[in-house]
Amino acid sequence: MNNLLDGIEEILLMGPGPSCVSPEVYSALSCKTLGHLDPYFLKIADETKALLRRIMNTRNDFTIPISGTGSAGMEASFVNLVEPDDKVLILSNGVFGMRMQDVATRLRAKVEALEFPWGKPVIPEVVEKKVRSESYSLVAVVHAETSTGVRNPVAEIGTILKGSDALYLVDTVTSLGGIEVSMDDWNCDVLYSGTQKCLSCPPGLSPLSFSDRALAKVKARRTKVPNWYLDLTMIASYWDQNRIYHHTAPVNMIYALYQAVLLILEEGPERVFQRHLEAHLALVKGLEGLGLKMVVEEAFRLPMLNTVHVPEGVDEALVRKRLRNEFKIELGAGLGPFAGKAWRVGLMGHTARIENVSRFLAALKHVL
């Protein structure tokens, strides 16, 4: 039979994820599969936990990859921490804040959304007023809004929440590995990410960490977690030294995640963040040189996700199609109010290199 895999071309992935994968991570993916209870695999699993702790800057023992994509990390966080009628506050300024509202509402929580305009950051002073006037069991925010390219002030929000009863949840799907993530310094209780953004590993896992305070809340639940697959009380007994079978861990994806995080730590997180920043600055300079305008104000821009206005009269879908077909470059479309009006240029992980920026700018110039 004709094998479609033979026709896969190497595409420069400059959309909102997945990002380009390094040769070492591809090799890791195809290491020989071991049993999920094999002692050597469990050694790799333990070391993966340790590497994740380092990159998240946390001492939380419960730091593991969830067996699903980044959204499974979001689902796992809410389904374990929220019980019916719990009051949850979502700080929302894009698609992923909206997604949190949808997830929490389905769990019958009392969900309030504090909304900020798309393309603008969450404002700490407004949050402070809100959390002083009402009490919540959980306050949630997205660090790097992939739909807009905005960086939210998660450290400042953590300071505001210090001493409150509310658990503090931060979505770092797009930020982890590209800008600093300091879970413990942020006073953060719940954090999750995805493998396919700045970790530069194929999609499929969601690194997640719970503080002891968050775990205590799960253990004190009045009702069973209404999701067997993502029940962290059971999953914890596989990832701790009890090794109780829950579901079969995605062995090869865990190899790839181990390798991807190891690469970042070997290069040095500071150097990796600098590489993202330099690529971003070169991109912005180049885009502005082509007469294009960035969507987000300079102070709140993410280096790894750059939203840029589509110039008047340009068929944005055609530009993306030509970049893909003629130049083997993937560019992201706009979402929500930016659909058809902005592009999203990803500079995530292995993709975040000056030479990729140059290649992209040259191609875009040609197509425009």
Next chain:
Amino acid sequence: MNNLLDGIEEILLMGPGPSCVSPEVYSALSCKTLGHLDPYFLKIADETKALLRRIMNTRNDFTIPISGTGSAGMEASFVNLVEPDDKVLILSNGVFGMRMQDVATRLRAKVEALEFPWGKPVIPEVVEKKVRSESYSLVAVVHAETSTGVRNPVAEIGTILKGSDALYLVDTVTSLGGIEVSMDDWNCDVLYSGTQKCLSCPPGLSPLSFSDRALAKVKARRTKVPNWYLDLTMIASYWDQNRIYHHTAPVNMIYALYQAVLLILEEGPERVFQRHLEAHLALVKGLEGLGLKMVVEEAFRLPMLNTVHVPEGVDEALVRKRLRNEFKIELGAGLGPFAGKAWRVGLMGHTARIENVSRFLAALKHVL
């Protein structure tokens, strides 16, 4: 830094899964990552759906891989089809029947379990009496009970349910690709599997199929699916021609699944099933030659999962440890009432070969 992946040895996987992976599937895993909305990736995704339909013997359009392991397929099936107070009947004779009860109970269904002894099959006449006396919205059974090695009479149960209002759910996690699965002929509405058993692909995805009747039930729900990540009404709009972003598909795992199913279809399902059967018969002959006794009666044995009693006075954990360390063979432990009392010998997919059986028997003989 020291890289643990360099120390991975090739182990002959003869436990309850994962099974050995063929070289072609390892290569597929490390094909270049494409975007989850890339037109060429979507072509591979569509073809994966078509290949899954062929191996499941179904015409259901909604036949896709769920982005999680086999248990995520179970969770997705129940969470989409069950609403609070729905009456659900689980035919249970092992760990995975019990798991279904736990999953459905968490969704606040009225769950009844019709229980049969572990190591014995579900008896159709008992099922018939039960479903004639009460009406259920869903009846669920496991085709191949991985915890005991029993094959349940799923075709006969399907015949009994024909014409009833109950949806018929069959778990084929361990059977798909090793023995015949005929979803449409069985009158089956819901079927899911896992990649790491007889499909011989690393763990991480759950192929799933819903009949039109099952989809109609999802569409007629009074309440939103209480699980955003596994909401099939949203996931369907990515896998159909609308291509609406829900979560990022696990691109490389889908390559591997595509390749794994293609290999089975190229070898020919009948030949693959015959290979499983021959390996199984050689294994049973060899085990009996060593004086060991099988747990399951001949008529209900699964070829891919063989439960055998641990002989009196033998330290079963030590035997498994020595097989792993001295012979590089993984053997499975017993579960539930069989913990410490039986071994589970897997002959799944790429593992199911006479030469592997011979290697295993020689090693076991040496260790005993």
